[in-house]
Amino acid sequence: MKRIVILISGRGSNMEAILRTAAAEQWPAQIAAVISNKADAVGLKTAEAAGIPAVAVEHRLYPDRERFDEALAEAIDRFAPDLVVLAGFMRILTPGFVHRYHGRLLNIHPSLLPSFPGLATHRQALDAGVKFHGATVHFVTPELDHGPIVEQAVVPVLEDDTEPVLAARVLAQEHVIYPRAVREFVEGRMWLDGDRVRRPAASQ
Numbered sequence: 499m500k501r502i503v504i505l506i507s508g509r510g511s512n513m514e515a516i517l518r519t520a521a522a523e524q525w526p527a528q529i530a531a532v533i534s535n536k537a538d539a540v541g542l543k544t545a546e547a548a549g550i551p552a553v554a555v556e557h558r559l560y561p562d563r564e565r566f567d568e569a570l571a572e573a574i575d576r577f578a579p580d581l582v583v584l585a586g587f588m589r590i591l592t593p594g595f596v597h598r599y600h601g602r603l604l605n606i607h608p609s610l611l612p613s614f615p616g617l618a619t620h621r622q623a624l625d626a627g628v629k630f631h632g633a634t635v636h637f638v639t640p641e642l643d644h645g646p647i648v649e650q651a652v653v654p655v656l657e658d659d660t661e662p663v664l665a666a667r668v669l670a671q672e673h674v675i676y677p678r679a680v681r682e683f684v685e686g687r688m689w690l691d692g693d694r695v696r697r698p699a700a701s702q
């Protein structure tokens with residue numbers, strides 16, 4: 499049984515998609531804990547209701563990023579995870595934290611990376627006038643919203659799209675690709691090798 503810790507900051511719909519899919523598909527994995535940097539994150543309640551340990555490590559209680567990341571790592575390591583999943587976790591992580599979880603730290607970003615890193619990705623996409631937008635699952639490296647790409651989903655950008663409409667179209671795809679990527683990892687069918695994502699030869 500692989501152990502997964504999920505980090506959230508708010509709504510937690512990606513976390514929910516992972517919980518739901520893991521149960522429905524009977525993954526050889528256990529969601530060991532959900533941790534939020536905000537005590538009032540809605541997703542913590544969802545996790546609790548599902549019987550999963552839900553922990554808050556509030557960044558505002560720490561004097562700097564280093565101290566917060568140390569406390570966060572301590573909280574994570576108590577659950578001895580094989581994989582740490584960032585699911586709408588809205589904090590920039592220190593290089594020390596990222597190195598500690600090298601090769602077992604995944605993130606989802608709501609754009610087709612390397613386009614539109616950072617915040618307000620749907621606004622960025624609309625402003626750029628792109629015809630296609632989407633979401634990316636990637637291994638986390640110290641550079642924000644970079645890192646080896648595991649999986650992407652593409653959606654069309656339509657003429658009269660607004661930010662919320664486009665965000666909802668992308669989010670629906672996030673809920674498909676993130677559980678799929680996490681499952682591949684916990685089943686040993688996808689891993690990080692240097693700066694490349696590898697899969698068994700037959701599935702490439």
Ligand code: GRF
Nearest residue numbers: 509510511512586606607608
């Ligand atoms: C998602 O769009 C995710 O890609 C981004 O933040 C949003 C979080 O949504 N990083 P949720 O908390 O998973 O509902």
